[in-house]
Amino acid sequence: MGEMTARLLVIGGGPGGYAAAIRAGQLGVDTVLVERDRLGGTCLNIGCIPSKALIHVAEAFGRAAEQAEASPFGLRLGRPSLDLARAMEWKEGIVGRLQGGVAALLKRSGVRTVHGQAELLDGKTCRVETDTGPQTIRAEHLLLATGSEPADLPGLPFGGRVLSSTGALALTEVPEHLAVVGAGYIGLELGMAYARLGARVVVVEAAERILPAWDAELTRPVLRRMERLGMEVLTGAEARGLAEEGAALRVATAEGRERRIAADAILLAVGRRPRTRGFGLERLDLTMNGPFLRVDERCATSMRNVWAVGDVTGEPMLAHRAIAQGEVVAGIVAGERRAFDPVAIPAICFTSPEVVAVGLSPTEARQAGHEVRLGQFPFSANGKALAEDAEEGFVRIVARADNHLVLGIQAVGQGVSELAAGFALALEMGARLEDVAATVHAHPxxxxxxQEAARMALGHALHL
Incomplete structure (x- = not known):
């Protein structure tokens, strides 16, 4: 049995874990990272990156199919075809390049990487079963970055035709009939992608509307697009299991009737749960917050020198939150005074159109006791959106009525994900409506x- 020592031991090579390890290495902290599978975690390998690659393929195919029929500017194309297996190979090539980049960054930062299943022995020691035998690692600080995994339903365990997002991202043929259980961002992103590729998609959601965690006004353009794609949406409905005969899903509708939905494949996207089992976490005396590890503003757990970041610590389960937390922990271990205290964390739904929310919605701002000023500017009055035949959607800004401090910015429309950084920066820097309105924005x-939304909130929009 081999033995290693380090100042920082990181369990999990996803965004939170590898970011912490890289930054710790840059700061001169002797660091070991343990990953049981592929570096990059869920986001890089089977989540954020491959799903966006598939969405890009679907958008390119969908545009070509639409232009084969007609376009507003006279373009005519032949009917497109798609080799999905080849598209999946292209997607895996992107994943491989990024994964190799993570490995190179870890090496350049002096981080030692151990591949294998970690088993915690206590708050400072773990044993790793590697290809070359067991390895014991002892460290002064332990960082848990074990991420999350897809949740299933009692009547719909994963397997066969019942797919998690991982399985949906590995299909080599477009299913003729696809049932999506769960109308959150994962279900709708992938469901809309396959609808654009030609699948007949039915979405089953237990809540009363799609994207129930998002502002209803932001989600209406998404629902309209789903209808134009021929997708059927069943809200207030419950998936009960597979039909005994035939490729179908049994669903209890909002009216109380049972319906069978044709389904060559079923994407189960009802949420994710923290990965807290299978690596000896029960040997540590850690305070929990429901199913999650409880941490404070420093990402410290209830045990001294045991830290946790990312999905295992709770919502929002977002890679950029995990990366930011990991960087904080690395700084603390290196002796810096750090805390994880962002004003807002951007949330993006890569549907068609995209949806972005940063900070408080109007309802949330009022619930927090604020009197608010609102400004909302439609893309139908934006030159760039019109020039690209993508006028659906809007930008909305929420500010305090008394001092005009910006509390939130939201948008729905084509390409609005790229505006998220500017939204977050405005909130983080404490911008007021006057700051946003007076900032020169490039045209077109x-x-x-x-800028126009801020002007509207101030009562003097120029272009509407």
Missing amino acids: TRGEAV
Whole structure:
């Protein structure tokens, strides 16, 4: 049995874990990272990156199919075809390049990487079963970055035709009939992608509307697009299991009737749960917050020198949150005074159109006791959006009525994910409506809608 020692031991090579390890290495902290599978975690390998690659393929195919029929500017193309297996190979090539980049960054930062299943022995020691035998690692600090995994339903365990997002991202043929259980961002992103590729998609959601965690006004353009794609949406409905005969899903509708939905494949996207089992976590005396590890503003757990970041610590389960937390922990271990205290964390739904929310919605701002000023500018009055035949959607800004401090910015429309950084920066820097309105925005860009929304909130929009 081999033995290693380090100042920092990181369990999990996803965004939170590898970011912490890289930054710790840069700061001169002797660091070991343990990963049981592939570096990059869920996001890089089977989540954020491959799903966006598939969405890009679907958008390119969908545009070509639409232009084969007609386009507003006279373009005519032949009917497109798609080799999905080849598209999946292209997607895996992107994943491989990024994974190799993570490995190179870890090596350049002096981080030692151990591949294998970790088993915690206590708060400072773990044993790893590697290909070359067991390895014991002892460290002064332990960082848990074990991420999350897809949740299933009692009547719909994963397997066969019942797919998690991982399985949906590995299909080599477009299913003729696809049932999507769960109308959150994962279900809708992938469901809309396969609808554009030609699948007949039915979405089953237990709540009363799609994207129930998002502002209803932001989600209406998404629902309209789903209808134009021929997708059927069943809200207030419950998936009960597979039909005994035939490729179908049994669903209890909002009216109380049972319906069978044709389904060559079923994407189960009802959420994710923290990965807290299978690596000896029960040997540590850690305070929990429901199913999650409880951490404070420093990402410290209830045990001294045991830290946790990312999905295992709770919502929002987002890679950029995990990366930011990991960087904080690395700084603390290196002796810096750090805390994880962002004003807002951007949330993006890569549907068609995209949806972005940063900070408080109007309802949330009022619930927090604020009197608010609102400004909302439609892309139908934005030159860049019109020039690209993508006028659906808007930008909305929420500010305090008394001092005009910006509390939140939201948008729905084509390409609005790229505006998220500017939204977050405005909130983080404490911008007021006057700051946003007076900032010169380049023309013609979609970003001008942000400036116009601020002007509208101040009562003097120029272009509407």
